[in-house]
Amino acid sequence: MKKYDVLxxxxxxxxxxxxxxxxxxxxxxxxxxxxYSMIYCAMPYAIEKVVALEKTFKQxxxxxxxxxxxxxxxxxxxxxxKKTVLTEQEQMFGYDKLVIATGSxxxxxxxxxxxxxxxxxxxxxxxxxxxxxxxRTHKHKKAVVVGxxxxxxxxxxxxxxxxLECHLVDMVxxxxxxxxxxxxxxxxxxxxxxxxxxxxxxxxxxxxxxDQRAEKVILDSGEVIDLADEENPYGIVxxxxxxxxxVKIFADTPLEIGKLGIVxxxxxxxxxxxxxxxxxxxxxxxxxxxxxxxxxxxxxxxPMARLLAKNMLGESRRYGGFFNGAATRVAxxxxxxxxxxxxxxxxxxxxVTCHSELTTTFPIMPEAKMVKMKLVADRKTLRVLxxxxxxxxxxxxxxxxxxxxxxxxxxxxxxxxxxxxxQPYQSFFPANNLIVACAxxxxxxxxxNN
Ligand SMILES: Cc1cc2nc3c(=O)[nH]c(=O)nc-3n(C[C@H](O)[C@H](O)[C@H](O)COP(=O)(O)OP(=O)(O)OC[C@H]3O[C@@H](n4cnc5c(N)ncnc54)[C@H](O)[C@@H]3O)c2cc1C
Numbered sequence: 001m002k003k004y005d006v007l008x009x010x011x012x013x014x015x016x017x018x019x020x021x022x023x024x025x026x027x028x029x030x031x032x033x034x035x036y037s038m039i040y041c042a043m044p045y046a047i048e049k050v051v052a053l054e055k056t057f058k059q060x061x062x063x064x065x066x067x068x069x070x071x072x073x074x075x076x077x078x079x080x081x082k083k084t085v086l087t088e089q090e091q092m093f094g095y096d097k098l099v100i101a102t103g104s105x106x107x108x109x110x111x112x113x114x115x116x117x118x119x120x121x122x123x124x125x126x127x128x129x130x131x132x133x134x135x136r137t138h139k140h141k142k143a144v145v146v147g148x149x150x151x152x153x154x155x156x157x158x159x160x161x162x163x164l165e166c167h168l169v170d171m172v173x174x175x176x177x178x179x180x181x182x183x184x185x186x187x188x189x190x191x192x193x194x195x196x197x198x199x200x201x202x203x204x205x206x207x208x209x210x211d212q213r214a215e216k217v218i219l220d221s222g223e224v225i226d227l228a229d230e231e232n233p234y235g236i237v238x239x240x241x242x243x244x245x246x247v248k249i250f251a252d253t254p255l256e257i258g259k260l261g262i263v264x265x266x267x268x269x270x271x272x273x274x275x276x277x278x279x280x281x282x283x284x285x286x287x288x289x290x291x292x293x294x295x296x297x298x299x300x301x302x303p304m305a306r307l308l309a310k311n312m313l314g315e316s317r318r319y320g321g322f323f324n325g326a327a328t329r330v331a332x333x334x335x336x337x338x339x340x341x342x343x344x345x346x347x348x349x350x351x352v353t354c355h356s357e358l359t360t361t362f363p364i365m366p367e368a369k370m371v372k373m374k375l376v377a378d379r380k381t382l383r384v385l386x387x388x389x390x391x392x393x394x395x396x397x398x399x400x401x402x403x404x405x406x407x408x409x410x411x412x413x414x415x416x417x418x419x420x421x422x423q424p425y426q427s428f429f430p431a432n433n434l435i436v437a438c439a440x441x442x443x444x445x446x447x448x449n450n
Pocket of ligand 1: 031034040041
């Protein structure tokens with residue numbers, strides 16, 4: 001039986017991060033079943049051929065050239081007492097330390113028709129290939145995407161841009177509800193409509209009907225979306241309604257599993273000795289409220305994994321929770337958010353907000369475009385709680401500045417003193433800055449009320 005210093009179950013971004021750090025100094029093994037680990041974030045862009053499909057496949061060299069062993073197999077069970085792992089192909093491996101990084105699986109709601117032909121989720125290589133084939137080979141002309149989060153929006157646009165009539169359905173009244181507040185979503189919705197995507201917001205998908213294939217989607221409003229066309233009796237339905245931690249193999253074991261995943265402490269340690277968990281399969285909390293939070297993102301999985309690997313090298317870093325920074329692109333618009341939206345913050349805090357709008361360059365410059373920000377703060381302490389940015393230019397830099405402010409527990413008064421840079425092609429006039437404008441706006445509201 002081969003024994004590893006560190007054995008990792010899973011081959012996603014969390015696992016790869018660990019092997020990159022430890023692979024040359026410890027004996028590391030990664031067990032994962034799929035041919036390719038995916039660059040998930042780029043998958044919608046492979047559907048619309050912005051990138052070649054094969055470019056979304058991560059190369060094995062990421063693991064092997066980092067010094068790790070890649071074992072293509074699926075773990076069937078773990079004996080935590082004997083410190084061994086048994087795979088489906090009946091290979092057994094021993095470990096000193098075990099890392100569970102089994103990630104997440106897309107959620108499929110328990111409604112009629114989800115098992116019909118033409119119905120997909122969107123995560124794995126197979127999903128990408130099947131959906132690509134459905135679009136290119138079977139030349140379906142109509143599609144429904146259920147879920148208007150970032151993946152749903154990106155996928156709806158990709159299908160739309162591939163020439164399909166695409167319907168985007170969500171039971172919430174606005175798009176990107178976990179990222180931005182309703183008034184910040186107005187332009188994103190207009191972009192989707194202008195691009196040709198048909199929005200069905202505030203509508204729950206009740207069932208899919210057809211002869212074992214997706215012929216029609218029925219919404220709770222009574223609306224019927226007919227997916228048949230002249231050549232195809234059925235169409236495409238993709239569910240992008242969230243992820244669930246992949247922890248089934250640990251049911252009935254002593255490993256503690258919570259509502260949102262494997263229970264870990266702030267050093268990724270589970271309730272069992274020498275067993276750790278990182279990434280989408282682990283349960284984590286908000287760095288702001290301390291409450292359990294969803295938000296299964298690579299930008300959380302990777303830092304958790306890096307922390308664990310560094311600690312395995314003798315450091316003693318601690319995880320401060322997830323701060324919810326995320327971004328997407330909606331046709332010609334870039335949209336991002338971090339921390340708590342106003343909607344989420346209001347459940348806990350007395351909230352004060354401010355919206356500001358400037359241009360991305362000096363307004364006199366030919367390339368000047370709009371950028372809008374909304375800042376959310378706690379009225380009592382003035383602590384920064386969140387922000388949202390919508391712009392014709394990329395927004396991640398601005399989003400990340402606010403994430404750092406939230407992580408550092410800065411107040412709106414700190415942001416009002418933010419020392420920024422300015423240049424005609426790269427910012428608004430030195431006379432103003434979006435973050436400072438929002439912060440000053442909040443300070444004057446609070447001062448007015450005092
Ligand atoms: C379409 C799409 C777009 C996305 N876009 C973004 C984005 O723009 N930004 C962002 O930050 N995040 C994005 N995400 C989310 C991000 O991909 C995940 O948060 C990230 O992949 C989590 O990494 P992970 O390593 O924890 O788990 P995963 O990537 O889910 O990997 C889990 C691994 O465990 C393996 N595994 C599971 N069970 C077993 C078993 N029994 N035995 C062996 N191996 C097993 C799996 O096969 C897989 O290799 C996107 C996700 C999708 C699907």
